[in-house]
Amino acid sequence: MPEYKLIYFNMAARAELARWCFAYGGIEYEDKRIEFEDWPEMKADMPGGQLPVLMVDDKPLPESLAISRYIAKQAGLVPEDDLEAAYCDAIVDTLVALHMTVIEQVMMLKAECEEKKRVMMEEVVPNKINPRLNMLNEKLEDRDWVVSDQTTWADLQIGLLFGMLSEKFPDMLADYPNVSAHVEKVRALEPIAEWISNGPETEII
Amino acid sequence: TTMPEYKLMYFNLQARAELTRLCFAYGGIAYEDDRIEGTWAERKKEMPGGQVPVLLVDGKPLTESLAMARYIAKQAGLVPKDDLQAAHCDAIVDTLNGMMPDIYQKVIFGKLEPAEKQKLLKEDLVPNKFNPVLNRLNERLSNQDWFLSDMVTWADIAISFMFGKVAEHYPTLLNDYPHVKKVVDNVQALAPIKQYISTRPKCN
Numbered sequence: 494m495p496e497y498k499l500i501y502f503n504m505a506a507r508a509e510l511a512r513w514c515f516a517y518g519g520i521e522y523e524d525k526r527i528e529f530e531d532w533p534e535m536k537a538d539m540p541g542g543q544l545p546v547l548m549v550d551d552k553p554l555p556e557s558l559a560i561s562r563y564i565a566k567q568a569g570l571v572p573e574d575d576l577e578a579a580y581c582d583a584i585v586d587t588l589v590a591l592h593m594t595v596i597e598q599v600m601m602l603k604a605e606c607e608e609k610k611r612v613m614m615e616e617v618v619p620n621k622i623n624p625r626l627n628m629l630n631e632k633l634e635d636r637d638w639v640v641s642d643q644t645t646w647a648d649l650q651i652g653l654l655f656g657m658l659s660e661k662f663p664d665m666l667a668d669y670p671n672v673s674a675h676v677e678k679v680r681a682l683e684p685i686a687e688w689i690s691n692g693p694e695t696e697i698i
Numbered sequence: 699t700t701m702p703e704y705k706l707m708y709f710n711l712q713a714r715a716e717l718t719r720l721c722f723a724y725g726g727i728a729y730e731d732d733r734i735e736g737t738w739a740e741r742k743k744e745m746p747g748g749q750v751p752v753l754l755v756d757g758k759p760l761t762e763s764l765a766m767a768r769y770i771a772k773q774a775g776l777v778p779k780d781d782l783q784a785a786h787c788d789a790i791v792d793t794l795n796g797m798m799p800d801i802y803q804k805v806i807f808g809k810l811e812p813a814e815k816q817k818l819l820k821e822d823l824v825p826n827k828f829n830p831v832l833n834r835l836n837e838r839l840s841n842q843d844w845f846l847s848d849m850v851t852w853a854d855i856a857i858s859f860m861f862g863k864v865a866e867h868y869p870t871l872l873n874d875y876p877h878v879k880k881v882v883d884n885v886q887a888l889a890p891i892k893q894y895i896s897t898r899p900k901c902n
Contacts (some may be wrong), residue, residue: 495715495782531874540834541793541830541876542830543836547784554782554785555789555793556788556789556792556793558788558792559785559786559788559792560785560789562785562788563726563781563782563784563785563788566781567781575772575773576755576760576769577767579760579765579768580765582762582764582765582768582769583760583761583762583765583766584763585759586762586764587747587762623748624748625747628746628747637813638895693875
């Protein structure tokens with residue numbers, strides 16, 4: 494097995510999916526979390542000048558989704574069938590874009606807390622989040638896992654994103670019982686539950 | 699095994715569908731290239747998530763431009779078997795895809811006058827967004843023919859498409875990056891790609 498070092502800030506954001514895949518697969522890695530003050534010095538050494546970066550035997554692999562997909566494969570979380578793998582890719586892409594929308598349009602908004610909440614509840618939730626929740630709720634109606642008959646990194650992403658969001662916005666999943674149940678199921682998977690309870694505390698999602 | 703029936707639905711635009719189209723072409727894979735004209739409001743309802751492109755595979759929809767491009771790239775033999783090599787291709791494609799809003803929203807469909815667009819390219823987009831990527835790629839490609847050295851991958855196709863596109867609007871883009879220019883040109887010269895480029899509908 495190669496030596497893995499995942500370099501990121503002390504937040505969930507763009508590295509947490511990879512961390513969940515590492516946990517699920519029981520794969521050892523160094524979970525390096527750097528301080529913002531230390532970033533400017535390191536930036537020039539990182540391909541693309543961005544984090545996260547995954548060092549694989551000291552060679553850098555950039556881009557959070559390339560990293561996550563690679564570790565997902567090592568962890569047995571990517572289907573063998575090309576088309577099923579593509580459905581996983583599509584779900585992850587959609588949900589990551591949703592996460593980024595929440596970060597950019599709500600979390601990073603230069604406004605008071607009340608205004609951020611308003612934007613979230615009156616704009617982002619009904620226009621962006623609910624349509625996706627609706628789609629997922631339908632998809633999960635008669636299935637154990639969202640793609641094929643195995644746990645995939647798409648299931649992990651559902652548990653990760655909607656777990657984090659529903660902690661901050663408690664009624665988010667009220668109308669989407671299949672998604673709510675799925676989030677709980679994923680978060681209860683032994684290695685994931687272990688990581689959630691024992692992993693570093695991060696405020697920033 | 700028989701090949702599935704493919705239908706790709708998008709606007710009459712390159713943008714987020716062209717990488718998939720180029721992979722189809724490279725693999726000699728038949729598909730219906732459905733270009734929506736003028737009736738997006740009507741067609742939107744039939745698209746899952748209300749977005750395009752959508753790839754129908756035996757009638758079942760696959761969304762997200764990079765998921766479908768990666769899938770067709772695999773069918774066309776453009777994705778390496780080794781997981782780590784595949785990941786490096788994924789990474790550069792993601793980076794290049796990140797340039798799409800700059801190219802399409804700011805330059806091609808932007809509201810600025812042509813002279814202002816050139817200024818935006820020259821003073822901001824080229825030095826700040828494109829050159830850092832070009833620099834990295836030029837170094838990597840200095841000793842090898844393709845992004846992954848000995849095989850053409852969808853990474854090379856993406857490099858050729860994206861930087862070819864920018865160069866259409868900023869012709870001196872690749873002057874300082876001859877190794878990237880080599881890949882841009884060599885991809886376009888591959889027989890099935892050359893054939894596709896010469897016969898595809900003219901659009902942005």
